[in-house]
Amino acid sequence: MQIDTAIIGAGAAGMMCAAHAKGRILLVDHARSPGEKIRISGGGRCNFTNLHTDAGAFLSGNPHFAKSALARYTQWDFIDLVDRHGVAWHEKTLGQLFCDTSAKEIIAMLRGLMQQNGVDLRLQTTAQGFAKSPDGFTFSLETDGTTTPVTAKNLVVCTGGKSIPKMGATGLAYDLAAQFGLPVTETRPALVPFTFAKERFANLAGVSAKARVTAGHQSFDEALLFTHRGLSGPAILQASSYWREGEEVSVNLLPDVDLMDRLRRQRKQSGRRNLTTELAAHLPARLVEHLAREIDLTGNLADQSDQHLGSICNNLSDWRLKPTGTEGYRTAEVTLGGIDTDALSAQTMEVKSVSGLYFIGEAVDVTGWLGGYNFQWAWSSAMAAAGALNA
Structure with missing residues (x-):
């Protein structure tokens, strides 16, 4: 299989990036369904953004890193997106926005956008054996005992952090960072x-x-x-x-x-x-x-x-x-720390030392407050990467 961009992790950031990146897009996740943390968030109604989002509501080794992505794809942009897709919402408190009915509406919106974009979504599939190649990246897909080799020009990693392991959280992003020589800041359970x-x-x-x-x-x-x-x-x-x-x-x-x-x-x-x-x-x-x-x-x-x-x-x-x-990662809503932002471009989320490799979402050392900020970081960082992939 030869594709333009492989996106590993079908959570909020991965689905958003896949929905907006051009070319032949492959989105891979080992879960049975995409967007599982979206589904359970906000008591099942998904606190999808916050009206007061700015970089001051995020913790990071570099407090300025998130500013670029957040400024170029804002909370108002995502609100416009859900409005255009008929998702009814309300402000609960402190600028927190929730779906009126169900978080599944956000998942359905993103799945619809991906379908329109021709994304190849592979669920219950494991991606492994990543390597840099002259043509980009190579790895293999494992599905029901079948192995499929893949070559991708670009690789976007958005497998999240260690929080809520019962939802399938793994340390894959950190393993790939180590493989490609990228620093990872100390990780800790947060919002716990x-x-x-x-x-x-x-x-x-x-x-x-x-x-x-x-x-x-x-x-x-x-x-x-x-x-x-x-x-x-x-x-x-x-x-x-x-x-x-x-x-x-x-x-x-x-x-x-x-x-x-x-x-x-x-x-x-x-x-x-x-x-x-x-x-x-x-x-x-x-x-x-x-x-x-x-x-x-x-x-x-x-x-x-x-x-x-x-x-x-x-x-x-x-x-x-x-x-x-x-209570640890078992109940932590997010993981504090992650891929050191010094290794990434704040404008594109691309790894400075490895062309075509991107890290977005919770895997990065950018952690928001409770109240929709982390979802907004997922949308904003995903759009930063998608914009770079489309350039």
Whole structure:
């Protein structure tokens, strides 16, 4: 088989690139269906982009690398694409856009575009034995015991990271990077729940509260969720990308409330009210009960000095917690780190030292915040590569 471009990985980035690249395009994946992470994302409705997308919402060894691709194919471009294909959507919160009905609409849109583009999609197929050749790249396809040798002028690698292995994640992109002499930055689970020893929050499992969670000097104001294993929820997932083992995270349980002022006023107006009763007006009662084991919350409001109230407020606005770890790649939404961006062209995603070789999507050391940013990076990086392939 001789083709123009082989794309390895039929996820968001691979399908987007295949749908827009010209020539004879082969798209290969070992999964039974394309776009599996699209299908399960956003509770099955796919948080496909974010209205506030810019390079500041991404972590990378080079914070400027993503700017070029994001600027040339923006969130507005992808919104226009889904609008033209009749995919109804809504903004949920913080600029996050979701399909009204099902993530399968995004997959169907991309499959339709690929079909129009004449893409040869090979599923339940393994690509292996990659090598550089005078004509580009050679490798073989393995399908149901049948081997097919392939020669491709260009090779686009978009097999993602290590997150959610049950969905078929592998380290193929990193293996190919090593084979072609490309550096790979440290990889870690990101957008992932924290775990704590001895089921510290098991009695609070299911309780949620709005909080400001800070890790690595970065803060996020979103929901926090207590679980049997530890802490989850959007604020925690966001902070996990900035956390390192052994570090503490800071939780402000009342980021939008001047608690000291309210406690003082209530002390004057309702001094006989129990302190825990007053706090339960601002926080879940089960959480207040749990906090009472760590902070002195005994007595009525009238019994509390300004100094003691101040101490309580400080504890609630800067609750220091040290996770034992995270739930790891098993539940991580993305992989932090990846192919070192120094090895790639920011304009084309092509490897500087290997002509015709491209890396796009999650495999690259560009990791977005929770809320549609990583899908936008998939669309933007894919279009950067497709544009270069079409030049």
